[in-house]
Amino acid sequence: MPQVSMTVNGKTATGEIEGRTLLVEFIRETLNLTGTHVGCDTSQCGACVVHVNGKAVKSCTMFAAEADGADILTIEGVAAPDGTLDTVQQAFHEHHGLQCGFCTPGMVMSAKALLAENPTPTETEIRDYLEGNICRCTGYHNIVKAIMAASGQDVSKIAAE
Amino acid sequence: MPKDGGIGASTKRREDARFLTGIGNYTDDINLRGQAYVHFLRSDVAHGRINGIDTSAAEAMPGVVRIFTGKDFETAGSIPCGWQVTDRFGNPMKEPRHPVLAEGKVRHVGDPICAIVAETREQARDAAEAIELDIEELPAVIDMKAALADGSTKVHDDLDDNLCFDWGFVEENKEAVDEAIRNAAHVTTVELINNRLVPNAMEPRVAVGDYNRGTGEHTLYTTSQNPHVIRLLMGAFVLGIPEHKLRVVAPDVGGGFGSKIYHYAEEAFCTYAARELNRPVKWTCTRSEAFLSDAQARDHVTKIELALDADNNFTAVRTMTYANMGAYLSTFAPSIPTWLHGTLMAGNYKTPLVYVNVKAVFTNTVPVDAYRGAGRPEATYQLERVIDKAARELGVDPIALRRQNFITEFPYATPVAVEYDSGDFHRLMDKLEARADFAGFAARRAESEKNGKLRGLGINCFIEACGIAPSNLVGQLGARAGLYESATVRVNATGGITVMTGSHSHGQGHETVFPQVVADMLGIDASMVEIEHGDTANTPMGMGTYGSRSIAVGGSAMVRATEKIIAKTKKIASHLLEASEADIELKDGQFTVAGTDKSVAWGDVTLAAYVPHNYPLEDLEPGLEETAFYDPNNFTYPAGAYACEVEVDPETGKVTIARFTTADDFGNVVNPMIVDGQVHGGLTQGIGQALLENCTYDENGQLLSASYMDYAMPRADDVPFFSIDHSNGTPCTHNPLGVKGCGEAGAIGSTPTVVNAVVDALQSGGIKVDHVDMPVSPSRVWQAIRSAG
Numbered sequence: 012m013p014q015v016s017m018t019v020n021g022k023t024a025t026g027e028i029e030g031r032t033l034l035v036e037f038i039r040e041t042l043n044l045t046g047t048h049v050g051c052d053t054s055q056c057g058a059c060v061v062h063v064n065g066k067a068v069k070s071c072t073m074f075a076a077e078a079d080g081a082d083i084l085t086i087e088g089v090a091a092p093d094g095t096l097d098t099v100q101q102a103f104h105e106h107h108g109l110q111c112g113f114c115t116p117g118m119v120m121s122a123k124a125l126l127a128e129n130p131t132p133t134e135t136e137i138r139d140y141l142e143g144n145i146c147r148c149t150g151y152h153n154i155v156k157a158i159m160a161a162s163g164q165d166v167s168k169i170a171a172e
Numbered sequence: 173m174p175k176d177g178g179i180g181a182s183t184k185r186r187e188d189a190r191f192l193t194g195i196g197n198y199t200d201d202i203n204l205r206g207q208a209y210v211h212f213l214r215s216d217v218a219h220g221r222i223n224g225i226d227t228s229a230a231e232a233m234p235g236v237v238r239i240f241t242g243k244d245f246e247t248a249g250s251i252p253c254g255w256q257v258t259d260r261f262g263n264p265m266k267e268p269r270h271p272v273l274a275e276g277k278v279r280h281v282g283d284p285i286c287a288i289v290a291e292t293r294e295q296a297r298d299a300a301e302a303i304e305l306d307i308e309e310l311p312a313v314i315d316m317k318a319a320l321a322d323g324s325t326k327v328h329d330d331l332d333d334n335l336c337f338d339w340g341f342v343e344e345n346k347e348a349v350d351e352a353i354r355n356a357a358h359v360t361t362v363e364l365i366n367n368r369l370v371p372n373a374m375e376p377r378v379a380v381g382d383y384n385r386g387t388g389e390h391t392l393y394t395t396s397q398n399p400h401v402i403r404l405l406m407g408a409f410v411l412g413i414p415e416h417k418l419r420v421v422a423p424d425v426g427g428g429f430g431s432k433i434y435h436y437a438e439e440a441f442c443t444y445a446a447r448e449l450n451r452p453v454k455w456t457c458t459r460s461e462a463f464l465s466d467a468q469a470r471d472h473v474t475k476i477e478l479a480l481d482a483d484n485n486f487t488a489v490r491t492m493t494y495a496n497m498g499a500y501l502s503t504f505a506p507s508i509p510t511w512l513h514g515t516l517m518a519g520n521y522k523t524p525l526v527y528v529n530v531k532a533v534f535t536n537t538v539p540v541d542a543y544r545g546a547g548r549p550e551a552t553y554q555l556e557r558v559i560d561k562a563a564r565e566l567g568v569d570p571i572a573l574r575r576q577n578f579i580t581e582f583p584y585a586t587p588v589a590v591e592y593d594s595g596d597f598h599r600l601m602d603k604l605e606a607r608a609d610f611a612g613f614a615a616r617r618a619e620s621e622k623n624g625k626l627r628g629l630g631i632n633c634f635i636e637a638c639g640i641a642p643s644n645l646v647g648q649l650g651a652r653a654g655l656y657e658s659a660t661v662r663v664n665a666t667g668g669i670t671v672m673t674g675s676h677s678h679g680q681g682h683e684t685v686f687p688q689v690v691a692d693m694l695g696i697d698a699s700m701v702e703i704e705h706g707d708t709a710n711t712p713m714g715m716g717t718y719g720s721r722s723i724a725v726g727g728s729a730m731v732r733a734t735e736k737i738i739a740k741t742k743k744i745a746s747h748l749l750e751a752s753e754a755d756i757e758l759k760d761g762q763f764t765v766a767g768t769d770k771s772v773a774w775g776d777v778t779l780a781a782y783v784p785h786n787y788p789l790e791d792l793e794p795g796l797e798e799t800a801f802y803d804p805n806n807f808t809y810p811a812g813a814y815a816c817e818v819e820v821d822p823e824t825g826k827v828t829i830a831r832f833t834t835a836d837d838f839g840n841v842v843n844p845m846i847v848d849g850q851v852h853g854g855l856t857q858g859i860g861q862a863l864l865e866n867c868t869y870d871e872n873g874q875l876l877s878a879s880y881m882d883y884a885m886p887r888a889d890d891v892p893f894f895s896i897d898h899s900n901g902t903p904c905t906h907n908p909l910g911v912k913g914c915g916e917a918g919a920i921g922s923t924p925t926v927v928n929a930v931v932d933a934l935q936s937g938g939i940k941v942d943h944v945d946m947p948v949s950p951s952r953v954w955q956a957i958r959s960a961g
Binding site for chain 2: 029031039040046047050051053055056058085086087089090094096103104105107109110112113114115116119134135137138141142144145147148149150152153154155156169
C-alpha cells in the first residue's frame, strides 16, 4: 500500500493509504482527526472543507495521495494552542452561528478562506460564497451575521430576531 | 436571582466549545477496537420477488466476515409501528410485517436485502458487488390514486389492497359538514399537493453495535433523537433483549428533524450482528443511501373546501387527503396525517364544523414519517391556502377575513377535539402589521416592477399542537407509547448539580438552556449545573426530543424534580438554622429564616446532605437526588402570523424571497437566542419545501432526486435575513414554565406564506393563476404563466 506524508495542523502526518482513499478518510480514520465531517457523496455539502496549501478544498473530492507533501489545516488546528478561539470561531459563538455543529467545521474553514480573500464581504458576497456549504439547522441567518461580525462589520442593525 | 444565566437570558452555548473546534463526538467518530463494518446491499428495483440470493462468490472475497440475509431474521420481530390508527368504521389499520432484511419481496428502491460484514468498509462494498440477486421485477405501485384502484398490484400480498386505513374525523359531524357546504353562501375549493421531502439532516445515520460476552450486555451507539425509545422498541419487539441487558447511546447528533426518531433496520442489524460475531459492527450511511433509507416526509394529495356565510364567516371545512405511507409503516407514520393533522383543521378560527378524511396508502416508495412539523405543516398549508383563495374570490382583504373569524376567547374547545389553552391572535396580527411595513409594500412593488419583476405579498396565520403529549389521551387515539418526559436532578456534595434528562438535544442547545431553568429556580449560577443526555445507562426513561416537546415536557419534568430538591433542602436548612421549615426562604443560593439575617449557603446544605452529622436522620434520608416524570395535561399551542414578500421574474419563473417577517407566540421563552435560531431554521426548511425541494419517483419507483445534485436543499443564497419576533407570548396555562415550545413553528407557518405571496405576485401582473403547487420552481411558475394565457 502506498505511503503518504503531509503536514497537518503544523505536524507531520504519515500513513498507509489505498489509491482510492479520500483525503477526508485519511484525516478522519488514519489521523483520527474527526472534526472534518462527511455529509454527502457528491461534493455539494461542504462539511469536509479543509485548507490545502492555503486554499479551501472539499477533502471528499481529493485523494489522500494528491495531498502528499501538502500543508493541511483542519478545524482542529484553527484555535490557538491554549484553546483560544480564533476570530471566526468566536464570532460563530457570539452570534449563535451553529446548532447541531455538523456543518460547522466546514463553515468555519470556508468562512476563513473567504475573509482571507475578501476581508469585508457584503451579505450577498457571503451568501454566494457559502453556496458550497449546506446547513440544515440555522437557516444561515446567524452564520452570515457571524461572518460579517468576524470581518469587523457592525451587525447590530441586522435583525437578530 | 442572577439575571445572567437564568430564565429569559440569551446565554451563549456551551456546546459551541466542542463543535467549533472539531472535538464533538458524533456517532461516526466512535470506533471500537476490533470493529467490523457492514454494508447493506439494497434493492435497485421498487418492487420485486426475491427468487434467489447467491452470496458464494462474495463470501470468498478478501476481508469478508459474514453475509446476512432475511433468513437470519425470520424469527426476529417486525420493526414495530408505534401508533395504531382506527379507521372510520372502527377497524384497526392494516399493519404488514416490516422485516429487518427483505423477506420474499423487495418493496422500494433501497429496501435492504443483504448485510455484508467485512474487515473494512471498502471490502464490504466490494463484496456486495459480487452478490448475485435473482429478483423478478413486479409492477411498481407509485401513484396513490392508482394504488387504490381496483386491480392494482399489491405492495403487501397478505393484505386485501393498498389501503392502510380510511380515517374520518370527527365522523359523527360528517353529515352536518356536508350540509353546511351544500347550504353555504360561498364555497372555496383548493386541490393541492404537500410535496414529498427528504429531511436530510447534515449528519448521515450511523449505528455501531457492540456486545460483551462476559456480561451479556449489548450496546448500540446510534444517531437517535430518543435512545430510550430505540431501546424499548428494538429490545422488546425486534430482538427480544431485556432493557437491563441493552444500553443505547446517542452521542452528539447532527440534526434530526424527525428522521432520527424511528427505529431503523440498520440499528437492529448492528446490535444483533455484534452478538453473533462477537465483535463490534459499524454502519455509516452514505448520503446516497440516506436518500433511499431515511424516512421521507409529507406526501399528501388534498382537496379542501371552505364554506362561508353571506357575511364571510367560516361555517365549515371539509378536507380529503391521500397520505402516502410508503412501503412499510415507520414508527409514527399513521399518526402524522391523522391526529397531528386533523386536530389542527380549525386553525386560528371559530369554524364550527370540520370534517377530515384521510386515506393512507401503501406504495413502493421509501417509508414516510414525521418531519419538522409532522402533520401540522400539512394542515396549515391547506387551510391557509384556501382562506387566501377565498379572500381573493370574495374581494376581501386577506387579513380582514382572518381577523373576522379569529378565536378570541380562551380556553377554546375546537370541533376537532383539541382545546387551545391561551392565545391572542389579534395581537399577533397587530405585531405583524407593525413590523412588516405593509404600508410600504406598494412602493416596493413599484420598484420591483421597474426592474421587470412582479412582487407579491403573502400573509397567513397558524396554530399548532406540540409539547407532545398527554399519555392517556394519545393512548386512546392509538399511541402505543406514553409521551411523558423525565429528569433526575442529582445535587452533589459540594453543591454542583448533574441533571440527567430523557430529552436528547440534536442541535437545540439543551446543555445550555436546561441549566438556565434549574439555576433560576435555585438562585445559583447556571455554570453549576451540568446536563447529561443521550445514554440510557445514566438517564431516566424518556421519550426524547421531537414534536417541540423538550422545554414544555422535558423542562417541566426538570422543574418538578427541582421542586423536590428545594423541598428537601429547605428541610435540611431548617434543621441547620433551627427554624421552622415554613419560615425558610431560598433566594440567590442562600437559605434564610424569613425576617431575620440567619442564613446558610447552598453549599453548606448540600454538604450536610452527604455528611449528615448535623442532620435530621430520624426524619430524612441523607443524599440529595430527586427524579420526576412529567406527563403533560394537554398539548401546547404556539401560534403565529407570518408575512412574506417575493419577487417573481416572469421571464425565468424564478422566485426570490425579498422579505420574511414573523410574529410568533411561544408563551414564555427561556433563551431568546436559541428560539431565534429555531425559527430561522424552521423558516428555511419551509421555504425549501415551498420553492426548492421535491422528492420524486418515476413511474417505475426509481428515485430521481437521490443526491444533492438533484434534490435542491436551501442554501445561504436562497434566503434573506429574517425579521422575527416572539416577545410577550401568552403563557401556556398548564405547565410550570408557561412555555409552548418553538422548534417546528417556522416550518409550519411558512409554506402558505410563500405560496400566497407567489399567487399575489402573479395576479398583480394580470396573470390569472390561483394556485401553483410546491415546489414553486422556476419551471412551474413559467408554465403557470404560459398556461394562464
